[in-house]
Amino acid sequence: MMTKIRVILVDDHNVVRSGLRRLLELGGDIEVVAEADSGEQACQLYTEFPADVMVMDISMPGLGGLEALRRILQRDPSAKIVIFTMHQNTAFATQALAAGAKCYVLKSGLADDLLLAVREANAGKTYISPNIAQKIVMQSLAGAADPTERLSAREFEVFRLLAEGSGVDDIALMLNVSQKTVANYQTILKQKLGITNAVELVRLAIRYGVILE
Amino acid sequence: MMTKIRVILVDDHNVVRSGLRRLLELGGDIEVVAEADSGEQACQLYTEFPADVMVMDISMPGLGGLEALRRILQRDPSAKIVIFTMHQNTAFATQALAAGAKCYVLKSGLADDLLLAVREANAGKTYISPNIAQKIVMQSLAGAADPTERLSAREFEVFRLLAEGSGVDDIALMLNVSQKTVANYQTILKQKLGITNAVELVRLAIRYGVILE
DNA sequence: ATTTATATCGGGATTTTTTCCCGAGTCAGT
DNA sequence: ACTGACTCGGGAAAAAATCCCGATATAAAT
Numbered sequence: 268m269m270t271k272i273r274v275i276l277v278d279d280h281n282v283v284r285s286g287l288r289r290l291l292e293l294g295g296d297i298e299v300v301a302e303a304d305s306g307e308q309a310c311q312l313y314t315e316f317p318a319d320v321m322v323m324d325i326s327m328p329g330l331g332g333l334e335a336l337r338r339i340l341q342r343d344p345s346a347k348i349v350i351f352t353m354h355q356n357t358a359f360a361t362q363a364l365a366a367g368a369k370c371y372v373l374k375s376g377l378a379d380d381l382l383l384a385v386r387e388a389n390a391g392k393t394y395i396s397p398n399i400a401q402k403i404v405m406q407s408l409a410g411a412a413d414p415t416e417r418l419s420a421r422e423f424e425v426f427r428l429l430a431e432g433s434g435v436d437d438i439a440l441m442l443n444v445s446q447k448t449v450a451n452y453q454t455i456l457k458q459k460l461g462i463t464n465a466v467e468l469v470r471l472a473i474r475y476g477v478i479l480e
Numbered sequence: 481m482m483t484k485i486r487v488i489l490v491d492d493h494n495v496v497r498s499g500l501r502r503l504l505e506l507g508g509d510i511e512v513v514a515e516a517d518s519g520e521q522a523c524q525l526y527t528e529f530p531a532d533v534m535v536m537d538i539s540m541p542g543l544g545g546l547e548a549l550r551r552i553l554q555r556d557p558s559a560k561i562v563i564f565t566m567h568q569n570t571a572f573a574t575q576a577l578a579a580g581a582k583c584y585v586l587k588s589g590l591a592d593d594l595l596l597a598v599r600e601a602n603a604g605k606t607y608i609s610p611n612i613a614q615k616i617v618m619q620s621l622a623g624a625a626d627p628t629e630r631l632s633a634r635e636f637e638v639f640r641l642l643a644e645g646s647g648v649d650d651i652a653l654m655l656n657v658s659q660k661t662v663a664n665y666q667t668i669l670k671q672k673l674g675i676t677n678a679v680e681l682v683r684l685a686i687r688y689g690v691i692l693e
Numbered sequence: 694a695t696t697t698a699t700a701t702c703g704g705g706a707t708t709t710t711t712t713c714c715c716g717a718g719t720c721a722g723t
Numbered sequence: 724a725c726t727g728a729c730t731c732g733g734g735a736a737a738a739a740a741t742c743c744c745g746a747t748a749t750a751a752a753t
Contacts, residue, residue, distance in 0.1 A: 280566060285591035286499025289506060304588075326692070353493060375517075378498035419729060432679040435710080446710095447732050454712055465678035466645040632700060648739080659739090660703050667741055697752070703745095710739065719730075 271298040272389045275316060277309040277323035277332070278351070287322070287381075294382055306330030310338050313346070320369075320388045322381070325352040325359055333362055340367045347388040351381060360399050370394040417459060425452040429465070430472035484511040485602045488529060490522040490536035490545070491564075500535070500594075507595055519543030523551050526559070533582075533601045535594070538565040538572055539692075543654055546575055547637055553580045560601040564594060569689040571628045573612050575636055583607040627673050628688050635672070638665040642678070643685035 274291060276299050278284045284302055291297045301316045303309040307330050309323060321339070325332035332350060339346050349370040350363045360371050370384035373396040380396055387394040418426060428438045435453065439446040462468055472478045487504060489512050491497045497515055504510045514529045516522040520543050522536060534552070538545035545563060552559050562583040563576045573584050583597035586609040593609055600607040631639060634655075641651045648666065652659040675681055685691045 280587035281589055282503070282564075282585070282587050282591050282594050283496055283499065286496065286501075286503040288499075289502035290495070290499040293502065351495075372495070374493035374495050376494055378495050381495050421730065430679065432677065432683070434677060444730085445732055448730080450711065451713095451732075452730095453710095457711095464645065464647055466643065466682050469679050469682045470645065634701065657701085658703055661701080663740060664703075664742095665701095670740095695753090697750100699748100699750080701746100701748080705744085706742090708739100708741070710737100712737070713735090715733085717731085717733105719728105721728090722726090 269296075271296055272320060272385060273298055273300045273316075273318040274385060275299075275301045275303065275309065275312055275318045275321045277303040277306075277321060277327075277335070279304045279324065279327040290378060291322075291382065291385065297382070297385055306332060306335030306338075309335045313339050314342070319347065320385050321346065321348045322351050322385060323348060325350055325354060325363065333359075333366060336363065336368055337366050347391070349381075349384045349388050349394075351384075355399060360395070364393075364395070371399060372396050373399055418456070422452060422456060422459070425449060426456050426460075426468070426472070427477055429453065429456070430469050430478045482509075484509055485533060485598060486511055486513045486529075486531040487598060488512075488514045488516065488522070488525055488531045488534045490516040490519075490534060490540075490548070492517045492537065492540040503591060504535070504595065504598065510595070510598055519545060519548030519551075522548045526552050527555070532560065533598050534559065534561045535564050535598060536561060538563055538567060538576065544637070544640065546572075546579060546633075546640075547655065549576065549581055550579050550633070560604070562594075562597045562601050562607075564597075567689065568612060570612065571636070571688065571690065573608070575633065577606075577608070579633060584612060585609050586612055627684070628690060630672060631669070635665060635669060638662060639669055639673075639681070639685070640690055642666065642669070643682050643691045 274297055276284055276287060278287065281304065288299045288302070291299055300318055301312045303312050305327055309321065313321060323332045323335065336348055336350070339348065347369045349372060350368045351372045351374065352359065353374045355373060355375070363371055369388040370393055372380050372384045372394070376396045376398070384394040424442070425438060428441065435446050435449045439449045442449070456468070457463060460468070460471055462471060487510055489497055489500060491500065494517065501512045501515070504512055513531055514525045516525050518540055522534065526534060536545045536548065549561055549563070552561065560582045562585060563581045564585045564587065565572065566587045568586060576584055582601040583606055585593050585597045585607070589609045589611070597607040628636065628639065637655065638651060641654065648659055648662045652662045669681070670676065673681070673684055675684060
């Protein structure tokens with residue numbers, strides 16, 4: 268029998284990790300040689316354990332998966348890392364892939380997706396969950412980069428203030444325009460940003476760093 | 481050999497679910513008889529498959545675990561449901577337990593926690609992850625500053641869905657009540673939480689871990 | 694057993710907000 | 724001087740939020 272693919276498994280959820288270990292080792296060609304529950308630990312284990320592939324979640328407390336990914340690749344550019352996450356957000360995917368991740372697999376995908384990704388990564392290839400790949404293609408075709416860049420000066424200002432929690436009236440006062448104007452801008456913003464309510468507006472603002480936290 | 485504990489597994493992440501199935505069945509005394517990836521499906525499967533215990537995640541798109549929990553218990557008050565979640569937030573825990581969940585297990589806990597919880601639930605007992613149990617005790621002693629804990633079950637549910645970006649109409653559909661009712665709850669929430677608009681609602685939800693990001 | 698309290702659900706009426714459509718003024722630029 | 728993009732707001736209609744109320748249901752209290 269040929270040697271197994273040695274995997275380091277990184278996820279902050281202990282129970283989930285245990286389950287994934289069983290899943291990965293079920294095929295017989297993969298062996299989990301170490302587990303980590305944080306980005307820091309992942310970096311450390313990578314230097315200590317000789318492994319072929321790292322399977323890592325993005326969202327972890329403290330040092331997140333993206334940052335750990337970058338650190339590991341800085342020391343060893345040939346590192347093969349599979350990002351395994353719940354985030355269907357294309358922003359995370361593009362971030363991870365741009366940073367040098369070999370694969371990007373969704374937790375909501377098929378179980379075989381993960382096994383496939385590990386084997387592909389080990390062979391030096393890349394693999395991206397079908398649905399997220401499609402999303403990314405669609406977005407790049409639509410030209411959608413940062414939607415906030417399509418906004419005019421005034422639009423952006425109103426957007427920012429709304430995201431900060433100011434009401435329409437407050438903003439009108441601040442900008443010395445009528446509430447009517449601000450209300451109209453608000454409507455335009457929803458169209459341009461493709462959102463339907465204030466909650467999505469905040470989310471968008473957070474995602475693109477227009478406001479903090 | 482005695483009959484195995486029949487489990488229905490509910491989690492919207494396919495891969496994670498597959499891993500959990502292996503984990504649960506490893507001990508030999510548990511058998512996963514069905515899987516669901518949404519609250520709706522969980523409710524349906526519960527009526528179709530005779531099972532002893534349901535293991536369910538809270539955070540799922542659409543109908544969340546809490547609402548599914550309530551619906552199932554309404555039809556069958558003797559249902560044994562183990563809530564299995566990443567939320568270390570005591571608000572979720574108290575909501576789930578108050579609603580009648582048998583166990584509350586953290587994904588970040590030990591793998592054996594889950595197995596233990598399933599066996600305890602099957603025996604009609606309760607089990608709560610040690611760290612979350614401690615938190616709840618500490619908070620109740622400290623007088624609990626988390627304003628989301630003052631919310632009733634329905635209020636909390638509406639709060640969560642609003643924070644996730646669902647519109648009033650969507651929520652009305654999900655919960656099977658009129659838009660009017662949801663709108664009224666929304667007003668109550670603003671009063672109780674001392675906020676004036678949707679943006680502050682999201683902030684609050686993020687701060688207290690009711691939603692992620 | 695009766696009261697008390699709390700939670701849930703929505704109708705009616707009113708007010709507020711949002712939306713849609715439009716016109717007018719400004720200002721840059723090839 | 725013309726085109727195009729941006730800014731500002733009015734009027735009218737549609738939609739949403741708010742306030743107030745009553746009907747249940749259920750649980751807890753005495």
